[in-house]
Amino acid sequence: MHMNTEGLIIRENSTGENDRVVTILTRDYGVLRAFARGAKKTKSSMQSGTQLLCYSRLSLFKGSDAYIVDSAEPLEVFFKLRENIERLALAQYFCELAGELSPEYEGAQEQLRLVLNALHFLASGKKPQPLLKAVVELRLMSLAGYMPNLVGCDGCGKFEDKVMFFDPLEGSISCPGCSRAGIELDMGILTAMRFICYSPDSKLFSFGLPEKSLSKLSSVTEEYLRSRVQRRFKTLDFYNTLVQGV
Ligand SMILES: [Zn+2]
Numbered sequence: 475m476h477m478n479t480e481g482l483i484i485r486e487n488s489t490g491e492n493d494r495v496v497t498i499l500t501r502d503y504g505v506l507r508a509f510a511r512g513a514k515k516t517k518s519s520m521q522s523g524t525q526l527l528c529y530s531r532l533s534l535f536k537g538s539d540a541y542i543v544d545s546a547e548p549l550e551v552f553f554k555l556r557e558n559i560e561r562l563a564l565a566q567y568f569c570e571l572a573g574e575l576s577p578e579y580e581g582a583q584e585q586l587r588l589v590l591n592a593l594h595f596l597a598s599g600k601k602p603q604p605l606l607k608a609v610v611e612l613r614l615m616s617l618a619g620y621m622p623n624l625v626g627c628d629g630c631g632k633f634e635d636k637v638m639f640f641d642p643l644e645g646s647i648s649c650p651g652c653s654r655a656g657i658e659l660d661m662g663i664l665t666a667m668r669f670i671c672y673s674p675d676s677k678l679f680s681f682g683l684p685e686k687s688l689s690k691l692s693s694v695t696e697e698y699l700r701s702r703v704q705r706r707f708k709t710l711d712f713y714n715t716l717v718q719g720v
Pocket of ligand 1: 627628649
């Protein structure tokens with residue numbers, strides 16, 4: 475069966491002398507793994523079109539037990555990400571996360587658009603990294619069925635207070651009168667989290683917060699991710715060692 479789609483290469487491994495096995499986040503078929511024969515021979519479009527972080531127009535063939543890349547034409551290569559180790563590390567984390575949280579065998583248009591937009595902002599340096607990280611984490615989780623309930627206090631329904639408390643295990647919020655368990659959030663951070671969960675794709679990255687709040691936001695979405703997805707992300711650990719120096 476032949477399949478035509480667009481996709482972002484989110485993982486790349488060598489196999490044999492000239493071949494690659496790639497994991498692709500595709501628009502129409504979700505996450506899939508495919509063989510790219512001759513992909514390491516230089517000067518072929520297959521070579522550039524199946525590299526990590528390349529967004530390509532793809533023609534795939536589904537064999538009896540594997541997908542094979544027939545052709546890969548690069549549409550966007552994100553070269554600039556390779557000039558900065560922190561940006562590259564965060565981009566690789568976005569790829570690993572998308573691979574974990576996106577569907578297989580069904581369309582993943584929203585996930586693909588989200589990651590591509592995040593990579594554009596990351597490459598251009600136009601948005602702070604903690605903002606991009608928080609958006610990608612929380613939105614990918616929401617798309618995967620882990621959207622927290624941020625509408626109002628879990629106990630009394632209250633929409634806002636001076637501070638609210640977020641329970642990362644339950645994915646719910648409480649007002650100080652009902653429960654103070656969880657992470658204390660000021661309204662700026664809670665408003666940003668609501669925005670990430672509930673706003674349309676086109677507006678998703680268009681909010682701002684002071685630097686300190688962004689860093690807190692990023693740590694809250696990361697903690698929520700860790701409570702929901704019970705596995706470690708090597709790329710996240712690596713990114714954190716770069717930015718926190720731990
Ligand atoms: Zn309450």
